[in-house]
Amino acid sequence: MKVGVLDLQGDVIEHVRALEAAGAEVVRVKRPRHLEGLRGLVIPGGESTTIGKLMAEYELIPAVRQAVSEGMAVFGTCAGAILLAADIAGSDQPRLGLMDMRVQRNAYGRQRESFEAEVQVSEIPGPPVKAVFIRAPIIERVGSSVKVLAEYGGQIVMARQGRLLAGTFHPELTADRRVHQYFLQLCAEDAEGRGPGAGADRLR
């Protein structure tokens, strides 16, 4: 299965390696033409204002929205989660705005407040995942179409709306590949969440 990693800025190579280890064929996406034929796209960690501005040029925001409407799944980590949110507290920065949720940037404070912790993700069986939070946002609230998958310290840290997945931490910085495997399962499902590959015909 072919998936992409948005390659404008951020920890791109960590996601590429994690997805490859989870069994995907990975392409790097810098321009809209690189989205062709992708079942999923990861928006990596990085600086959300930088990535958003660079997406706004070369027409990547409408191109990604179009690909999502045609069935592409998206997984945003940290900066990627911010760019997926419809509402970013106190900011008018460029974004995809595809998920019905409100995020707050740098919600834990500055770098000295960045931390690692263990987080149980409801749709990922087994032990908790090691979650690395770096100047992380929180998901303040979600709409009725969004399912909360994980909380930490009373705050939402992972949520899903159909095949759009947002996490405020960095699974790509650890050796545990379960979160990326979970995302690849979402990529393989059809829009109604039926079995892997069931919706392949409808995508075109």
Place this chain on the structure above:
Amino acid sequence: MPQTNVTEERGTWRVKKGLAEMLKGGVIMDVTTPEQAKIAEEAGAVAVMALERVPADIRAAGGVARMADPEVVVRIMEAVTIPVMAKCRIGHFVEAQILEQLGVDYIDESEVLTPADEEFHINKHEFTVPFVCGARNLGEALRRIAEGAAMIRTKGEPGTGNIVEAVRHLRRIHAEIRRVAAAPDEELVTIAKEYGAPVELVREVKRLGRLPVVNFSAGGVATPADAALMMQMGADGVFVGSGIFKSANPAAYARAIVRATTHYNDPEVLAEVSRNLGQAMPGLEMATLRPEDRMQDRSQ
């Protein structure tokens, strides 16, 4: 939902190194005022370096260059939402304590300022805030990492607008990494001795085929083409010191250098963003620098 474990760890190696990973592919810009910081953020900088004077002005002013006034640093932190870095003098661990207290996101223990200790660097393991340090070769990079640096930048020659030293240092580090990667295990202890680096880190370089932390380029980037050159040569990102706010049109230069760093492999984009920028910062020829003016040679 099962109970989450609420034991959290701050200042871990993964968290310190992790922020540098998030800055990759980006441009970190020197700024001296909140207004400049906003111009940098607006242009797409991934972080700013708060300081009192850019390197070109430090060079011109002479005298002892110290940590910036905390008031300047705080006002810059209040002006932008992106990470803020600040410089302390080499070996000046009290300046570092003050910067950590202020809440800066990264400390640059920097040869651009006048060294406080000509023999020893700061023990950076003692801090929660991560550090970046300069290096001209693999041994220097690994010594800084051994002291706790979670990010490296090649030194170049700051404040010159001349890319030649940045190129020299990145090529040298990569050549030395290639040598380590190709060396049989029995040669590693001798290579470590030759480079003056801990053998554990030399072994890690062999295993990874690269430095164990992110490596940005610094010291001489003045144009979008300079930034793309360093990226094509394998830098993880670039620091731009004087190159932006000593140019004729800082906002245009800042924006163009950000785009060139992202699309470093796309000559179509590079040609487009390089047009009509006006005058770049004035440059300095290396041969005109007296030995005591070479910032890169301060402490090794």
